[in-house]
Amino acid sequence: MPLTGPSGPTALGPALRDAVELATLTTGAADVTFLVKDDASTPAGARAAAQAALAEGAELIVGPVFAASVKAAGAVARASNRPLIGFSSDATAAAPGVYLLSLLIESYVERVVAHAAGQGKKSLAALAADTEFGVVASAALRTSAAAHGLRVMLEERYSAATLTETMRKVVALGEQIDTLFLGEQPEGLAAATQAMGAAGLRPGAVQLLGVSQWNDPRALRAPQLEGAWFAAPEPAGFVGLSQRYRAKFGKEPPRLASLAYDAASLAAALARAQGAARFAPQTLTAPTGFTGVDGAFRFKADGLNERGLAVMRIESGQARVIAAAPRSFPAATN
Numbered sequence: 001m002p003l004t005g006p007s008g009p010t011a012l013g014p015a016l017r018d019a020v021e022l023a024t025l026t027t028g029a030a031d032v033t034f035l036v037k038d039d040a041s042t043p044a045g046a047r048a049a050a051q052a053a054l055a056e057g058a059e060l061i062v063g064p065v066f067a068a069s070v071k072a073a074g075a076v077a078r079a080s081n082r083p084l085i086g087f088s089s090d091a092t093a094a095a096p097g098v099y100l101l102s103l104l105i106e107s108y109v110e111r112v113v114a115h116a117a118g119q120g121k122k123s124l125a126a127l128a129a130d131t132e133f134g135v136v137a138s139a140a141l142r143t144s145a146a147a148h149g150l151r152v153m154l155e156e157r158y159s160a161a162t163l164t165e166t167m168r169k170v171v172a173l174g175e176q177i178d179t180l181f182l183g184e185q186p187e188g189l190a191a192a193t194q195a196m197g198a199a200g201l202r203p204g205a206v207q208l209l210g211v212s213q214w215n216d217p218r219a220l221r222a223p224q225l226e227g228a229w230f231a232a233p234e235p236a237g238f239v240g241l242s243q244r245y246r247a248k249f250g251k252e253p254p255r256l257a258s259l260a261y262d263a264a265s266l267a268a269a270l271a272r273a274q275g276a277a278r279f280a281p282q283t284l285t286a287p288t289g290f291t292g293v294d295g296a297f298r299f300k301a302d303g304l305n306e307r308g309l310a311v312m313r314i315e316s317g318q319a320r321v322i323a324a325a326p327r328s329f330p331a332a333t334n
Contacts, residue, residue: 001063001260003038010041012065012256016087018249019241019257020062023264026244032268039064043072050076050084058082060279062263065256067093074098083279085266087259091136094303099284101259101297101305103233105133108212109140110147111231111309113181115323116209117148121179124209125154125170128183129192137183137211153177163191167199170206181209186218193224203227215312215319226316231309233258233294234325241293262292287329295325 003013017036024034035056037049046069050061054076061077064070067090077084078097086093089102116124126141128134134157145152153176158166170180180201184192201224208228210219215232219225238258245253269290270278277283281301289298289306296308311323 001036001038002041002065002069003036005041012254013038013041015251015254015257016063016065016260019245019253019260020264022241022245022248023261024268025248027265027268032271034062034264034267039069039073041066041069043068045069046073047076049073054080054082060085060267062260062267063087070098070100083281083284085263087256087263091304096301096303097281098303099299099305100303101263103212103294103307104304105136105211106140106143107305107307108231108309109137109181109183110144112209112229112311113141113144113150114148115229115231115311116179116207117150121150121207123151123153123177124179124181125173125177125206126152126156126181126183127154127166127170128157128181129185129188130157130159133185134183141181141183150179160191163195164198167195167201171199171201177206179207179209183211185211185213186216189214189218189222189225193222196224212309214314217317220314220319221317225314228314229311229322230314230319231311232319233307234310234321235319237293237295258293262290262294262297265292266290289329291327296327296329298329 001013001016002010020034035053035058037053039046039049046064050073053061061084064073065087067088070086070088070093074084074095084098085101087102089104091104094100128138153173154169156166203224203226210228210230212230212232214230241258241261242253274283285299285301289296298306308326310321310325312319313322
């Protein structure tokens with residue numbers, strides 16, 4: 001856990017530790033010992049923390065959060081033939097035996113694109129910020145569009161200087177597209193929506209597709225994004241966790257608390273039910289998957305995951321579920 005960072009104690013690390021404690025209380029996992037180690041929010045710290053945990057007999061490592069730290073700790077875990085469940089959303093941190101529990105860009109882009117295709121959408125423009133996030137979102141969009149037969153008529157990554165001109169290219173496509181994917185995080189949406197208006201892109205002219213992070217007031221309250229679709233976990237699970245967390249600790253949990261809670265709950269459940277094979281690859285990658293705060297999930301052999309995600313629609317400042325999250329998975333895709 002990132003209990004400390006370059007400037008001293010962090011807020012995130014202790015909150016994740018609290019979520020693990022809450023999970024042990026909720027699941028009654030008195031027979032499972034969790035060794036909490038500080039990774040100092042650095043790869044070197046994560047490496048040292050993993051080594052210390054394994055030296056004390058840890059059978060499974062939960063965390064870290066940051067991609068470079070997951071890679072560092074994961075290398076230690078793999079060398080000792082011990083699995084790791086990390087919280088990074090960077091798919092490059094995954095590897096056999098190094099599983100990511102986080103919500104991956106690839107997963108929520110796939111879900112919303114599949115929904116769009118199922119609703120009869122045929123062609124789209126794909127715009128994304130010229131950032132690391134935008135690069136991954138663009139690649140995920142290309143893959144999903146090809147898989148579901150949607151034509152990509154325009155694909156561009158934009159900077160602040162090119163944003164309005166990029167939006168004008170979308171407007172120029174006219175009826176050649178029925179959908180616009182916008183790979184932008186909430187902090188960049190004010191500029192993006194302003195550019196949409198300046199370019200003459202009217203709300204509702206095309207179906208907007210967004211990203212999971214749009215379940216945020218900065219997106220939900222933006223008039224230009226009214227009616228947009230995005231994929232995310234159904235909210236009820238995290239609402240319930242937040243209530244239990246507040247009752248126990250007197251504060252709001254960070255969104256990542258669900259990952260720590262689910263990882264601890266999973267570890268406890270497998271320890272009780274699976275005997276000596278509790279953390280074996282075939283157990284962790286069971287095709288039926290598991291159910292957590294954020295819904296159904298399963299790990300793949302390459303360390304990535306699949307999640308059952310809902311599709312949400314922005315309506316009057318709220319995110320309304322328009323397609324429920326799947327409660328189970330089709331045949332395994334390992």
